Amino acid sequence: MKEIVLTIDGKSCHGVLGDTILEVAQKSDVYIPTLCYLKGLTPIGACRMCVVEVEGNPKMLTACTTPAVDGMVVHTKTAKLFSYRKEVLELLFAGRNHFCMFCSQSGDCELQRLAIEHEMDAVRYPYLYADFHNDASHKELQVDHNRCILCLRCIRVCAEKVGAHTLDLEKRGWSANVCADLGKALGESDTCVSCGACAQVCPTGTITIREFAYRGKRNQCDDIVESVCPLCSVGCKIKAYVRTGSVARVEGADQEGSDGGQLCHKGRFWLPQSTERERITVPLIREGSNFREATWEEALDLIAPKLQEAHNRNRAAALVSSLCTDEELAHFSSLFRDSLKLEMLDTFDGDVLRGFMKGFKPFGDQGVRPFTAAHNILDADLVVTVGADPQEEAPVVASYIRVAAIKNGAPMIDLSLGEPPFDALTDHHLPLTVVPNLAILVTELRQAGEASDKGETVLDTYRKLLADTAKTAGVAEDIIEEVVKALVASEKPIFVLGRSLAKSAKMVTALGNLAIASRALFSDGLGLVPLVASGNSLGSINTVVGEKAWLDDVKADFFYTFSTGMIPEEEEALAAISRSRFSVVQTPFWVPPLTNLADVLLPAPAWFERSGHFCTIEGERRRLNVIVPPAAELRGLSAVLEGMAQRLGVKLGRPETAPCVNAFKSEKDPASARMVTL
């Protein structure tokens, strides 16, 4: 990249060709006020706050959209610019109804901050007093158009990052307004995914999250802690705002990263809401239908012999949530697997992980990583969803898919037994059963195209298989052929595998074959994105998840469960726990029915009180940080496990966490992967 040098306010500033004036200025810490500009979104130069003067040019130019040119002499702080920016601000205040005194965002508002910065002590223009509506139709979001400055950040984030494109601009001139779905109330929108990204980027009090208005403004918070959302396999980076010892609000942290700083509705709302849930604060021992309070020592003294007894008869079982960190899982595995050699040991989502692992194994054995980082979907030119409901399983992955479809124009194919998840965007829909044949068809059609004799011989077998496949699947031949052609034509296809696929390891392997046939190859592995269940599912493969499923008919004498209480437990797990003779449940919250099944209930630190690492499907090891320190008497999973080990007289091995890459090493170029026989 060609380096360029600009003189900004007399300072020599370096950038590269392609940078805007604003980008060069920011690299050199030269402050230029901005309002509609937001890093990560397409700059549009709408608000005119960032105007600068460039020597030799009589016009004022918007720094956010003007390409920087080598040798430019730029002034950003002249009296003329100051008064022009102030006028812009006054016009914004006069144009709509900005009354800070009764606005929930006062103090957090960028418009207010800039007006004060520009010494605006009165507005010299007559107010329009135009009556705009206040849309309160959405359950969580409030849209008060009276406070809108038409910066269009919300529209851009909704289209460019979330890919929902719910918001757009209606009407012209003074009446121009942000609208949802061609003029619906936001709460009635069919396309809104309620992720709240629009509220996160809104610089004024226009789009707000009602709940956050009473939980506290950003500027009332004492601290901001970066952490990671444990709720699904993506593990989005979060910024948690702490106020009076509680998590007041959560926002996406990675504005410039691939997710664009978005969060889904789960992360944004469930995480802060969980701070209000009822906590288990002391160890509780069952007495009839009630619990009585106990000390930690008393509880552990009761538990340990029960575990020993059950263990002697090989009837002890333990389940752990894969929302736990690598470090916690390593401790868990250290006691139960390494020291006690427990056979019945698993994570709640063990079955899902085993399904994927078994299906991926033939490719892993070849030294190829059988999956790729989720954000690579953004680079794909064809997205295939397979038995997946991304909006439910991993909503930010759904955003990636929509953005790929809208921005790259990537066609979308759905292979599933039910309805396609992205109804309006899906180009082709085929039943799951065609997958094994699809891999062969794609290979043959590609061979035919590359063969010297125009591939007539290959085409014969191809046509025959195509007819067979169509007949068996009950789908018209030309639909299957279109899908095959799309897969052959695509240069960077990607496959998103839903959790439901884990039921059939063979299908997962067949999809590996299809990915290889379609040349779905990314630098870090095959173009498959498995939507494993939760925050650290991949990490639990390294530590806890065993070879065999055992949950189904088990009747354990002792059952230890650690749940983070953040997502509901699986039915099968609950049934197995209820069949056990003695059940110990450690969890931060009162989460029925799980807590009802306990003979001993142990408190635990919640997600905001723990720390450690997660292996995410973004291909990154991400750190969970303590946001609020836990109460002194609270003991984590590790402390409880150590207490038990002590009482059992077993020595706890040094728990070791494995790096995420251990789950599936990428030793060879994915291009070397070969299809396997099913």
Next chain:
Amino acid sequence: MTKPKVATVWLEACAGCHMSFLDIDERIVDLLDKVDIVYSPVVDPKEIPQVDVGVIEGALGNEEELHLAKVMRENCKILIAWGDCAVFGGINCMRNFMSVDEVLKEGYVNTPSTVNPKGVIPGQDLPALLPKAIPVDYAVKVDVHVPGCPPDADTILYVFSEILEGRMPKVPVDMMRYD
């Protein structure tokens, strides 16, 4: 030298700015050594006399308020607008989206808590509402704008101190607030 005279008036507003003025606490004793407050909600006279500094809290919403603003302007050398209502119109502007008739009907008849079976709208002996509630500088020239809801006591004191020092004050950025 005689002490400069100050008049303050409370128009369409909540009195919060005057409360904030009283929040300068014991410093008011020093201030009263230097100025005479000759007209204010907290002193007696019924007419606004000739003063050096006039202060208006509140927007202008009816004819009486408009009249008082004009008298204040005529009788003072420096006019200060205190608070968001005087500077921007403030919360009073909520009625500006309706006609005066609608506003009165809403206030005296339609409001669920109102018991007014005959639907009487008071009008006699009361100042008529202006078509819209307006900031003070829509009607008369204002020399010093002190936004804030209310402005901090320190800001109010700062403005007086500057005038006593012979400077025309401007609220500095670190003291400016709109809420």
